[in-house]
Amino acid sequence: MKRILIRNANIVNEGKIIRGDVYIKEGLIFSVGGDLSGYEADIDINANGKYLLPGLIDDQVHFREPGLTHKAEIYTESKTAVSGGVTSFMEMPNTIPQSTTHELLEEKYAIAAQKSLANYSFYLGATNDNIETIKSVDVNNVCGVKVFQGSSTGNMLVDNPQSLEAIFRDCPILIATHSENDNIIKENLERYKKEYGENVPVKLHPKIRTEEACYDASKIVVDMARMYGTKLHVLHISTGKEVGLFDNNLPLSEKRITAEACIHHLWFSEEDYATKGNFIKWNPAIKTAEDREIILKGVLEGNIDVIATDHAPHTIEEKEQSYLKAPSGGPLLQHGLVALLEMYHDGKISLEKIVEKTSHNVAILFEIEKRGYLRAGYFADLVLVDLDDPWEVKRENVISKCGWSPFEGQKFRSKITHTIVSGHLAYENGAFNEEKKGERLKFSRKL
Structure with missing residues (x-):
């Protein structure tokens, strides 16, 4: 899988917002926070101050x-x-x-x-x-x-x-x-x-x-x-x-x-x-x-x-x-x-x-295994959002097969720019990469 470096993001995680980088390797989060520019990456995303959230x-x-x-x-x-x-x-x-x-x-x-x-x-x-x-x-x-x-x-x-x-x-x-x-x-x-x-x-x-x-x-x-x-x-x-x-x-x-x-x-x-x-x-x-x-x-x-x-x-x-x-x-x-x-x-x-x-x-x-947080060793499920990129919901930009939305005509101030699913960059600025599919969730439960 491709190694991904996300730089200069406002990372929203575990009750805090910190400025830093996230490095993803082999589908997992390898490191969170600080300057990680020394890591080799196949995909380099400069977040430019956008906000990075767990998926x-x-x-x-x-x-x-x-x-x-x-x-x-x-x-x-x-x-x-x-x-x-x-x-x-x-x-x-x-x-x-x-x-x-x-x-x-x-x-x-x-x-x-x-x-x-x-x-x-x-x-x-x-x-x-x-x-x-x-x-x-x-x-x-x-x-x-x-x-x-x-x-x-x-x-x-x-x-x-x-x-x-x-x-x-x-x-x-x-x-x-x-x-x-x-x-x-x-x-x-x-x-x-x-x-x-x-x-x-x-x-x-x-x-x-x-x-x-x-x-x-x-x-x-x-x-x-x-x-x-x-x-x-x-x-x-x-x-x-x-x-x-x-x-x-x-x-x-x-x-x-x-x-x-x-x-x-x-x-x-x-x-x-x-x-x-x-x-x-x-x-x-x-x-x-x-x-x-x-x-x-x-x-x-x-x-x-x-x-x-x-x-x-x-x-x-x-x-x-x-x-x-x-x-x-x-x-x-x-x-x-x-x-x-x-x-x-x-x-x-x-x-x-x-x-x-x-x-x-x-x-x-x-009790989902290794998801829901931006932590080293967890599956790399992340979403990058721009809080200042206004757009309007119209029927022609609805993706669901049904072709409509109750939000039609609504102007939103924020836009989703990137979505990473289990370490795969699946969505980037309106374009989808379908080379890799998602994974079955596992649960850590005891009877």
């Missing part, structure tokens, strides 16, 4: 392969990830077929080994009746088990209380949940359908998938995890009320129950349905501006441990249907980091906190 690790994406490749593919979306500074991803099981057996899961790994430009892992999907499969999961080669408490794209609902309890009692690995109470949602939906028929407006999405539906489901799994000592990770917190369910007093390495915030719940509010419509229709729903602020506060104060995207592409034609027909989800990988950097420019979050929540903490939480 982002996104713990929740949907790449739609197999079975839904008209929306997206592992190749196209891993390419999107790399363009957005995401060097590793963990992908969800609600594909066709659903990844609910070891054999189907390994088929996805095989596709990624051939096509993914980023490092990868895939969740095993839980059902009402695959507990024996869950019990035999390889804890050092699979990121986790995904449980859907609420119906969403692909509808893998675990709605049998005995099955849910068995999963929490016997699962040997981290459980990640989509927590919404499906019964509450159905009751709300039926009430609005009686009023509006098939023309329910999208602005009612948060009135259908309500705070009550989210809090009720999150509390159920948090209580169950406490009962059984389960390692639980509640995804895409969308309400301020839920934030209070999570502890901010323990160090992350000691937590058994953790939470994730997503870019869209930190950026948009229910007021944006008027202009964005179905293009910001997600499950759980984007809710009030107050919810958004409390979620951000939870991120900053430690109730919420990681930030992810829930990147979930659908075609433009699918999203342009009526509210009841349009699927939930949208593409965010390309613009997640620059959106966080925009929040940094606005004084809402520090660069150090962005790195902590998108890299360091994901590595700690999932």
Whole structure:
């Protein structure tokens, strides 16, 4: 592999920003900080004061392969990830077929080994009746088990209380949940359908998938995890009320129950349905501006441990249907980091906190081997950003296969210039180098 020297960078790592160099050799970080110009390099990058971060690790994406490749593919979306500074991803099981057996899961790994430009892992999907499969999961080669408490794209609902309890009692690995109470949602939906028929407006999405539906489901799994000592990770917190369910007093390495915030719940509010419509229709729903602020506060104060995207592409034609027909989800990988950097420019979050929540903490939480930090001996996953290179999101510069973004028309002040994946310069100033693919994530876990 090519030796890479990055010079004159502002290195954001482990709560500090230092000026210096990074030298990469044989896919690993060889040295960090100081003047390393004496090392021989095949690729010499003068950062000129740009900011160097550990590559982002996104713990929740949907790449739609197999079975839904008209929306997206592992190749196209891993390419999107790399363009957005995401060097590793963990992908969800609600594909066709659903990844609910070891054999189907390994088929996805095989596709990624051939096509993914980023490092990868895939969740095993839980059902009402695959507990024996869950019990035999390889804890050092699979990121986790995904449980859907609420119906969403692909509808893998675990709605049998005995099955849910068995999963929490016997699962040997981290459980990640989509927590919404499906019964509450159905009751709300039926009430609005009686009023509006098939023309329910999208602005009612948060009135259908309500705070009550989210809090009720999150509390159920948090209580169950406490009962059984389960390692639980509640995804895409969308309400301020839920934030209070999570502890901010323990160090992350000691937590058994953790939470994730997503870019869209930190950026948009229910007021944006008027202009964005179905293009910001997600499950759980984007809710009030107050919810958004409390979620951000939870991120900053430690109730919420990681930030992810829930990147979930659908075609433009699918999203342009009526509210009841349009699927939930949208593409965010390309613009997640620059959106966080925009929040940094606005004084809402520090660069150090962005790195902590998108890299360091994901590595700690999932116990990922040698990633998530800029440390000697760790895999060289890095992203270089220019904080002063404005650009505008337009449909023609969207990389995701779906061809659109909820950020269209947004002007960002920062730009990603280089992304290095496992020691390979995969992205440089808009150009991709696809000679080397990403690697399968490994986990250092003990049963």
